[in-house]
Amino acid sequence: MKAGIVGLPNVGKSTLFNCLSNAKAQSANFPFCTIEPNIGVVNVPDRRLEKLESLVNPERVLPATVEIVDIAGLVKGASKGEGLGNQFLGNIRETDAILHVLRCFDNENIVHVDGNINPVRDKETIDMELQLKDLETADKKLEKVKRAAKTGNKEAQKEEAALLKVKHALEAGQSVRAVDLTEEERAEFIRPLQFITDKPVMYVCNVNETDAVSGNEYVDKVKEAVKGEGAEVLVLAVGTEADITELEDYEERQMFLQDIGLDEPGSAKLIRGAYKLLNLQTYFTAGVKEVRAWTIPVGSTAPQAAGVIHTDFEKGFIRAEVIAYDDYVSFGSEAKVKEAGKMRVEGKEYIVKDGDVMHFRFNV
Numbered sequence: 276m277k278a279g280i281v282g283l284p285n286v287g288k289s290t291l292f293n294c295l296s297n298a299k300a301q302s303a304n305f306p307f308c309t310i311e312p313n314i315g316v317v318n319v320p321d322r323r324l325e326k327l328e329s330l331v332n333p334e335r336v337l338p339a340t341v342e343i344v345d346i347a348g349l350v351k352g353a354s355k356g357e358g359l360g361n362q363f364l365g366n367i368r369e370t371d372a373i374l375h376v377l378r379c380f381d382n383e384n385i386v387h388v389d390g391n392i393n394p395v396r397d398k399e400t401i402d403m404e405l406q407l408k409d410l411e412t413a414d415k416k417l418e419k420v421k422r423a424a425k426t427g428n429k430e431a432q433k434e435e436a437a438l439l440k441v442k443h444a445l446e447a448g449q450s451v452r453a454v455d456l457t458e459e460e461r462a463e464f465i466r467p468l469q470f471i472t473d474k475p476v477m478y479v480c481n482v483n484e485t486d487a488v489s490g491n492e493y494v495d496k497v498k499e500a501v502k503g504e505g506a507e508v509l510v511l512a513v514g515t516e517a518d519i520t521e522l523e524d525y526e527e528r529q530m531f532l533q534d535i536g537l538d539e540p541g542s543a544k545l546i547r548g549a550y551k552l553l554n555l556q557t558y559f560t561a562g563v564k565e566v567r568a569w570t571i572p573v574g575s576t577a578p579q580a581a582g583v584i585h586t587d588f589e590k591g592f593i594r595a596e597v598i599a600y601d602d603y604v605s606f607g608s609e610a611k612v613k614e615a616g617k618m619r620v621e622g623k624e625y626i627v628k629d630g631d632v633m634h635f636r637f638n639v
């Protein structure tokens with residue numbers, strides 16, 4: 276599962292990537308600095324993990340991770356091959372969620388490819404290119420389906436109807452995620468086509484240091500423009516945070532953050548947001564050797580969760596012993612939780628909850 280960073284050229288995508296990931300991407304003040312995508316594995320900050328560490332005192336602690344991809348900037352006409360359009364759009368198709376960076380800062384030294392600062396227009400430019408690309412996908416598929424539909428194939432007729440809804444919405448400037456489709460239409464016909472504008476999105480407003488806490492007028496306009504989408508809008512002083520990430524010393528980083536009015540890096544919030552956007556959640560294993568966060572899709576069953584550790588755990592799954600995170604913390608140790616009768620034994624059907632601390636019993 277991975278989230279891709281998209282936006283116009285020179286808006287701060289690679290700089291954002293650099294505050295998230297230890298892998299360093301080249302960032303510079305000229306458009307199309309990035310050509311090949313940069314891929315980084317990012318630790319998901321989670322205070323619960325720190326709490327468990329303090330209770331268990333393990334030899335090591337392993338956080339959950341999420342993959343972030345820094346993609347080349349898109350420009351108007353990308354869907355028709357402008358810039359390096361088509362190739363870049365291919366890189367976006369391979370991701371599972373989109374972090375859309377919008378330039379919300381004034382700075383005469385940093386070139387804007389369209390001449391002035393207007394994040395709402397920029398968003399529309401990017402959306403339109405993504406929508407045009409999706410339209411191409413829909414048209415191609417429709418051509419095939421139409422023939423089968425004409426012969427009276429019922430399934431093909433249903434598919435044609437769903438695709439036509441999507442086509443018309445895209446032509447009207449809507450994204451696929453906003454199209455009114457039945458659950459069945461989505462699952463059977465639309466999701467398999469991996470439309471770019473069907474992927475969940477979060478907007479990242481890149482602001483100056485002074486606006487890191489309360490945003491600015493540009494941010495307000497973005498919020499107003501995306502109100503109907505239900506998407507999250509995050510305010511982040513990307514340039515400043517990248518500088519702070521460079522500091523070796525933890526105390527020094529905290530001081531800098533406090534100076535700009537933050538108690539944790541905005542990038543931490545963003546990573547958690549990306550994790551949620553990907554529809555992922557965490558369960559923990561907590562032993563003296565290792566306290567570890569494991570990543571599973573929301574709605575996973577206990578055997579599926581066990582399978583993330585090892586396929587044998589899933590195949591030979593017998594049962595899971597589960598402690599709710601809050602119980603673990605309020606009783607202070609596994610032994611005390613057991614004494615209090617708060618440890619549950621769950622079977623194959625159990626849907627794992629975020630934060631569960633788990634042991635698996637299995638048989639191979």
Ligand SMILES: Nc1ncnc2c1ncn2[C@@H]1O[C@H](COP(=O)(O)OP(=O)(O)OP(=O)(O)O)[C@@H](O)[C@H]1O
Pocket residue numbers: 282283284285286287288289290291301302303304305306307308309310346347348349380382385481482483484512513514515
């Ligand atoms: N909030 C900010 N304030 C001032 N300058 C910034 C801010 N964010 C990024 N920059 C600067 O903007 C320039 C472009 O940044 P970056 O290389 O990250 O853009 P990009 O979106 O990756 O561009 P490309 O699409 O060309 O790869 C860099 O010089 C960076 O330092």
Ligand SMILES: [Mg+2]
Pocket residue numbers: 288289290301302308309345346347348
């Ligand atoms: Mg870049």
